[in-house]
Structures are given as C-alpha cells and as structure tokens.
Amino acid sequence: MEIQEKISLLRDKMAESGVDAFIIYSADPHLSEYLPTEWQERKWITGFTGSAGFAVFTRDKAALWTDGRYFVQAKTELAGSGIELMKDGVIGTPDYRDWILSEIPAGGTVAVNALATSHASWKALEDKFNNKNIGLKNLPLLKDIWTGRNPGEVIKPVFIHPEDRAGQSVSAKISAIRKKMAEQDATAHIIGSLDDVAWTLNLRGSDVEANPVFLGYILLTENSAKLFVDLEKISEDVSRHLSESSVQISDYQDFFNEIERLEGERILISPNSNQSIFESIKNKNEIIEAPAPGNLLKAIKNETELEGFRKVMVRDGVAMVKFLYWLTHNAGREAMTEHSIGEKLREMRAEGENFVGESFSSIIGYQGNGAIVHYSAPENGSAEVEAEGSILIDSGGQYLEGTTDITRTMALGEVSEEFKRDSTLVLKGMIRLSMVKFPKGTRGTHLDAIARLPLWMDAKDYAHGTGHGIGSFLNVHEGPQNIRKDLNPQELLPGMVCSNEPGFYAEGKYGIRHENLIAVREWQNSESGDFYEFETLTICPFFKDIIVKELLAEEELSWLNDYHRWCGEKLLPLLSGEVKEWFVELIKPL
Numbered sequence: 074m075e076i077q078e079k080i081s082l083l084r085d086k087m088a089e090s091g092v093d094a095f096i097i098y099s100a101d102p103h104l105s106e107y108l109p110t111e112w113q114e115r116k117w118i119t120g121f122t123g124s125a126g127f128a129v130f131t132r133d134k135a136a137l138w139t140d141g142r143y144f145v146q147a148k149t150e151l152a153g154s155g156i157e158l159m160k161d162g163v164i165g166t167p168d169y170r171d172w173i174l175s176e177i178p179a180g181g182t183v184a185v186n187a188l189a190t191s192h193a194s195w196k197a198l199e200d201k202f203n204n205k206n207i208g209l210k211n212l213p214l215l216k217d218i219w220t221g222r223n224p225g226e227v228i229k230p231v232f233i234h235p236e237d238r239a240g241q242s243v244s245a246k247i248s249a250i251r252k253k254m255a256e257q258d259a260t261a262h263i264i265g266s267l268d269d270v271a272w273t274l275n276l277r278g279s280d281v282e283a284n285p286v287f288l289g290y291i292l293l294t295e296n297s298a299k300l301f302v303d304l305e306k307i308s309e310d311v312s313r314h315l316s317e318s319s320v321q322i323s324d325y326q327d328f329f330n331e332i333e334r335l336e337g338e339r340i341l342i343s344p345n346s347n348q349s350i351f352e353s354i355k356n357k358n359e360i361i362e363a364p365a366p367g368n369l370l371k372a373i374k375n376e377t378e379l380e381g382f383r384k385v386m387v388r389d390g391v392a393m394v395k396f397l398y399w400l401t402h403n404a405g406r407e408a409m410t411e412h413s414i415g416e417k418l419r420e421m422r423a424e425g426e427n428f429v430g431e432s433f434s435s436i437i438g439y440q441g442n443g444a445i446v447h448y449s450a451p452e453n454g455s456a457e458v459e460a461e462g463s464i465l466i467d468s469g470g471q472y473l474e475g476t477t478d479i480t481r482t483m484a485l486g487e488v489s490e491e492f493k494r495d496s497t498l499v500l501k502g503m504i505r506l507s508m509v510k511f512p513k514g515t516r517g518t519h520l521d522a523i524a525r526l527p528l529w530m531d532a533k534d535y536a537h538g539t540g541h542g543i544g545s546f547l548n549v550h551e552g553p554q555n556i557r558k559d560l561n562p563q564e565l566l567p568g569m570v571c572s573n574e575p576g577f578y579a580e581g582k583y584g585i586r587h588e589n590l591i592a593v594r595e596w597q598n599s600e601s602g603d604f605y606e607f608e609t610l611t612i613c614p615f616f617k618d619i620i621v622k623e624l625l626a627e628e629e630l631s632w633l634n635d636y637h638r639w640c641g642e643k644l645l646p647l648l649s650g651e652v653k654e655w656f657v658e659l660i661k662p663l
Contacts, residue, residue, distance in 0.1 A: 076154045079118045079218065083130055086214045093181035094173045095214055096198075098127045100189040102347050103267045103288070106550055107281050107433075111222045112189065114215050121150045123447055128156065129169055131176045138169050141536020142446040145580055149445075162536070170201040180206050187211035187348035192362070195348040211348065229279045231287045231306045233314050234546065238474055239275045240377025243318035246273050246367070247298055253366030254293070259341035261358075263332065263350060264291035264365055266343070268548045272371040274300060274320065276311065277546065283433045284548045285471055290328045294338075297321065301328040329353055343368075368553055371544070373568040378545040379592060381474035382570060382610050386590075388425040389470055389477040390612035390640065391647050396421045397481065397613075398652045404485045405460025411437040411450035414458060415468070422470045432469035432476050432549040439464045443482070443584025446537055446576070461486030463619075465584045469549055478549050478572055480588035483616045488583075494531075495577045496585050496619040501527040502575040503587045504629045506539065506556075506607070510596055513603040514564050517556035517571075524556070524575040533577055540571040543590055567605060569593045587615065609636065612643045614659045622663055634662040 074082075087095055097119075101112035106124055115121065119128050119137055123146055126139030138159040139147050147158050160166050167175075173183060183202060187195065198209050236242050250273065254262050264270055267286035271277055278287025289302040299321040307322060315322060323331065332350065336357040342350065343365045354360065374382070396418050403409070409417075415435040422428055438448045439456045443465035450456070458464065464485055469478035482496060502524035509523055517540065522529075524539045538557030541550050553563040556571055565571075574588035589611035596606040614637050622630065637660040648656055 076118070076120050076156075080130065080135060080155070082218045083118065083214060084132060086218060087130070087132065087184075090184065090212055090214065091182055092184045092210070092212060092214070093177035094129060094131045094183045095212075096127065096129050096169075096173075096183065096185045096190075097215070098185070098189055098191075098194065099125065100191070100347075102188045102349070103265050103290075104189075104191050104345050104347060105267055105281060105284075105286075106548070107284050109281055109288070114186075114189065114219070117219055117222070118215065119151065119156055120154060121147050121156075122449060123147060126161075127169070129173060131173070134176055136169070136172065138166075144536065145445045145578075146448060170198060174201070174205055174207070177207070180208075182208040182210060184210045184212040184214060185348075186213040186215070187352065188213065190348045191345045192342075192348050192351045193344040195351075196344070211352070228303075228305050229287070230308060231276050231278045231302065231311050232308075233311060234271070234275045234277045234473075236275065238377065238381060238546070240375035243273070243275050243315075243320065246275075246370070247293065247318065247320075249370055250293065250366045251295065253370075254295075254341055257341055257361055257363060259339050259361050260295055261335065261338040262291075262293040262341040262365070263346065263354075264293065264367060265346045265350065266365060266368065268544055268551065269365050269367045269371060270300070272544075272547060273367050274315065274318075276314075278306065283431050283471070285429065285546060286548070288325060290325075292328075292331060299323055299331075301325050301331070341366075364553060369563075371547075372542055372551060372554055373566055374545055374570055374592070375568065378475070379568065379570075381545060382476075382590070382592070385427075385470070385472040385475040385477060386610050386612045387643055387647070388428075388472065389422065389479070390644050392418075392422045392425055392470070393479060393481070393613045394644060394648060394656055395652055397483070398655050400464075401483065401485065402655075404458055409458045411439050411442065411455040411458060412452050413455075414464075414466075415450060418466070418468055425470070425472070427473040429471040429473060429546075432471045432478060436465070436467035436480075438466075438584050440583060441581045444578040444580045444582065445584070446578060458485070463488050463492060463583045463585075465586055467586060467588065471546060473546060475546055476544055476549055477611070478543060478588065478590060479611050479613060480574055480576075480586040481613065481615065482585045482587060482619070484619050488619065492583055492585070493619050493621050494624065495533070495579070495583075496587075497621040497624045498527040498531055498533070499575050499577050499585050500587050500615065500620060500633075501625060501629055502539075503573055503589065504625075504632050506573050506575075507589065507591060507609055508628070508632055510604050510606050511565070512601065513605065515605070516561060516564055517554055518558060518560055520565075521556050521558055524573070528575070528577060535576045535578060537576070539575055540573050540591075543570045543572060545570075565593050565605065567593050567595050570610070573607070612640050614640050614656075617659070617663050620663065625663075630663060637662070
C-alpha cells in the first residue's frame with residue numbers, strides 16, 4: 074500500500090472509534106530504540122525510517138516530530154506523503170500536545186496504543202488534556218490495518234553470556250538489584266527494558282537487528298525471580314544456567330496474566346515502561362516510579378567488561394585499517410556504492426575473532442549524503458562512489474567481548490579548504506573532550522560544550538548529542554549517561570563507556586564526524602576532591618590530509634601524534650604487506 078492509502082485506512086478506523094487524534098510512537102512493548110519488524114508502526118505508516126520520531130494523525134492533518142539527526146532525512150522520506158515535518162528542538166516548533174489541542178475540537182478524544190506508549194508519555198498527555206476536557210484512550214488502531222505485520226515464526230535462540238565475559242554472576246546482579254529495591258522499600262520489581270533483562274541474566278539473543286537482546290520481562294520479588302520469554306528459545310543449557318541462579322521461566326504470553334494477580338505489593342517500575350503494565354498493576358498495588366536499578370549498574374562496566382572492550386578495539390582497529398586501505402586505494406578504480414561499501418566493511422569485520430554482527434546499520438554518506446546524520450544507504454539507488462570529494466563512515470561491530478562504534482571522515486579526492494577547516498574544528502572538539510579532567514559529580518551536559526567550543530567560535534554547531542553510553546556486547550546506545558546539551562542529572566562515573574562524536578554538516582555538500590569511544594576512569598585526588606579523566610578505547614588513525622595543522626593548539630597536536638603512536642603500537646604487529654606500509658605513513662607525526 075502507498076502511504077496515503079494507509080493513512081486513509083487509519084482515518085476510517087479513527088472515525089469508527091470516535092477518535093480525533095491518534096499518536097504513533099516509535100516503540101515496542103519494551104520501549105526499545107531499535108524495534109522488531111512487527112513493531113515498526115511509525116515507519117510503516119509514514120515511510121520515515123529514522124530511529125527517533127513519532128507521528129500524530131488527526132482527521133485531516135498529519136505531522137511527524139523528530140530531532141536534528143534526521144531533519145534532512147525526514148524531509149526527503151516524507152516528501153509527497155502529506156505529513157508535515159516538525160523539527161523537534163527548533164524554536165517555533167510546537168509541542169505535539171499543544172498542536173493536538175489546536176487541531177481537535179473541545180471534548181475530543183486522543184488515542185494511543187498503550188503497549189507502545191511509555192507511562193511517562195501517557196502521564197504527560199493526561200496532565201495536558203485533563204484540563205481541556207480531552208479524553209485519552211488505549212486503542213491499537215493499526216492492529217487491523219497493518220496485516221501481515223508479523224514476519225513469521227522464526228525461532229531465534231537465547232544464549233549464555235558467560236561470567237568470564239560478564240565479570241559478574243547472575244546471582245550477584247540480582248542481589249545488587251534487590252539491595253536497591255530494599256532501599257526504596259519495594260517488594261517487587263518489573264524489568265522490561267530488553268538490554269536490562271539480558272544484562273541481569275547474563276543472556277543474549279537476536280530478536281532485534283544489531284542488538285543482541287531477546288523479547289522478555291523479569292518479575293523480581295524479595296524471594297523469587299521469574300523470566301517471561303518464548304519457551305521455544307530456551308535450550309537445556311540456558312534453562313540450567315537460570316535454574317542455578319534460582320530464576321524461574323514462564324512463557325512470554327503469560328506476563329500480563331501474572332502481574333494482574335499481584336496484590337498488596339510495592340512495585341518498583343521505571344516510568345519508561347509501557348502503560349499497559351501500569352494499567353495491570355495500579356489498582357491493587359502501590360507503584361514506585363523510579364529508574365530500574367540495573368540500568369545504572371549495567372552502565373558502570375567492571376574490569377572484565379572494560380578489558381573486553383580493549384580486546385575488541387584491537388580486532389576492530391585491524392578491520393578498519395584494512396577497510397580504509399581498500400577504500401582509499403580502490404575508489405574510482407572499481408564500481409562501488411555507499412551500500413556496497415558498507416557490505417565490504419561488514420565482511421572485513423567478520424574476519425575477526427568472535428564477531429557476531431554489526432552494532433547498527435552502517436552510515437555511509439558520500440559527499441552531500443554525509444550531511445544526513447543517520448543516513449541509511451539503500452541497496453538499490455545509493456550513490457556511486459568515485460575518487461573525488463569526501464565520505465563519512467559511521468559503523469560498529471558486536472563481538473562476544475564487547476561493542477564498537479567508530480566514525481571516520483576522509484577525502485577520496487580533492488576537497489575544499491572550507492571542508493578541511495571544518496574537519497579540523499570538529500577534530501579539535503573531539504580531542505579537547507578526550508583530554509579533559511573533571512571533578513566527581515560532573516554531568517555530561519557540563520562537558521558537552523568542550524567538544525562544541527571550536528565550532529562555536531566559528532559560529533557553527535551540530536544538532537545531535539556529543540556522546541551516548543555503549544553496552545558491553547549489548548545495545549550500541551545505552552543510558553542513563555550521555556554527553557549532550559540536554560540536562561541529564563546522571564553524573565559520569567568510573568567504568569562508564571561513552572562515545573565522543575562531535576560533527577558538522579553542510580546540507581547538500583558534506584558531513585563531518587570524528588568518533589572514538591572513551592571510558593571514565595579515576596585520575597587523581599586533590600584538595601578539591603576526586604577527579605576523573607577519559608581513557609580512549611578506539612584504535613584507528615585519523616586522516617592527516619584533511620587536518621589544518623595551524624588550527625591545532627600545541628597540546629591538541631601532541632595528543633594526536635601520541636594517539637597515532639599508540640595506534641601503531643597496538644596494530645602494527647597485526648598488519649602486513651602494503652596495508653602495513655600505508656598504515657606506517659598514516660600514523661607519522663603531523
């Protein structure tokens with residue numbers, strides 16, 4: 074069906090149900106960022122493929138809100154759909170709740186699918202609409218429109234993430250979570266986020282593309298633990314693994330029946346859990362709305378996990394160097410597209426030990442496509458890549474010991490002086506953040522400006538965060554910490570792994586992003602208290618031919634040369650032949 078036909082069918086359902094506005098969030102019952110195919114509702118009805126954004130439909134209008142990473146992409150993908158692009162975070166863009174109030178009649182009705190709506194979003198809607206006599210209903214209106222949404226019964230087994238890679242036993246993790254429950258006087262706790270479920274039980278899966286997770290919920294009480302999961306995915310080994318940690322197993326479909334029987338409990342649950350869960354437990358229990366304790370515990374990597382990151386960075390660095398050699402030496406000599414380049418990079422990563430898959434779909438943006446922050450090159454119709462201009466490559470791998478995420482921007486031919494200047498300003502910001510020392514209690518928002526300052530001094534900026542958390546053989550985007558303009562109360566703590574990825578994007582011309590992964594570690598104690606610093610984890614050189622040396626301060630140049638020397642120490646013994654000779658030239662001091 075065409076987009077307009079889908080929207081027409083939705084409006085028919087809205088009219089039948091007496092609904093004046095229908096909101097479609099980009100979510101599944103676990104409020105995941107990356108969704109199983111059958112839960113990609115917003116993508117299905119709008120055609121917009123970005124990972125962030127939501128749509129609102131009234132009887133005669135439609136609008137989609139997304140953030141700065143996707144403005145260019147959304148403009149292209151929504152063309153001709155009749156759906157208006159709302160640039161979230163830009164002055165003048167209305168809040169979607171205010172927009173709804175301006176578009177529907179007094180006493181009207183707004184509907185959502187509660188299974189794919191967070192409690193926080195539901196509550197914000199209620200607070201806004203109650204005073205305006207607007208009703209809010211749970212109506213999964215796409216259920217009967219999107220036929221064939223389930224791709225078929227393919228059993229994807231759950232597998233064990235062993236303690237020698239996790240660094241902590243399941244029993245120890247559950248004990249730590251119960252301790253946090255007790256501090257909040259909770260008698261039960263529901264864990265619904267898929268990466269929290271996987272981390273808690275030292276299990277992994279493949280139900281979501283690029284994320285080694287599986288569909289499941291955990292119900293934890295003071296004396297019991299139960300996993301709700303498709304039983305066909307559980308092998309004898311996994312069953313034994315859970316039994317040894319006193320974790321029971323029930324079918325995924327039994328979850329709501331089980332929680333509806335809870336009575337007289339004080340239930341700790343994240344406000345980012347789906348509204349259907351809250352509806353099931355609110356009448357007979359007391360609800361404690363608070364972040365899931367395991368979310369922060371998971372973010373603070375133990376030494377085993379950090380060592381896993383260090384190991385896979387060497388493997389990933391070797392693959393990246395071989396790939397970059399291939400690309401720079403073959404562009405213009407053989408036919409290649411943005412999509413085929415991504416396939417080649419995946420093949421080279423797959424040669425590494427314990428490679429499981431990509432950590433996200435690679436972003437290969439040639440020339441002007443590099444300015445589309447989360448660009449996804451289609452298999453058919455992606456740009457032909459020649460030995461000219463620039464290319465941005467943001468990619469990552471999932472390995473049994475850890476997760477990688479790296480961006481390198483390079484010239485494949487002649488580039489402008491403006492491009493080189495912008496590239497250097499972005500690199501200056503990345504280096505500055507890499508070098509920073511900061512006191513205990515610092516939040517990511519305090520450090521975000523450090524990475525942006527070189528660009529700001531040139532009246533330039535970028536419309537995305539500077540850094541996100543990274544999972545340990547888990548989701549490539551992980552909270553609760555981040556480094557961005559938004560106010561986030563979570564302080565940066567030793568063991569947290571983040572990306573460091575400032576950028577600049579000239580629409581229609583080029584995109585630039587330089588990205589390494591960094592880990593918070595202790596630096597020193599002074600009269601002013603404890604201070605931290607970042608350990609750089611990623612091992613792959615930058616291209617000196619797009620750096621204006623004169624724009625780098627002495628300490629920035631020193632950092633870059635030291636970084637390249639370190640890359641040589643780590644990777645040279647694993648390279649050979651022409652690749653090694655090329656790499657030696659690449660890492661020579663600037």
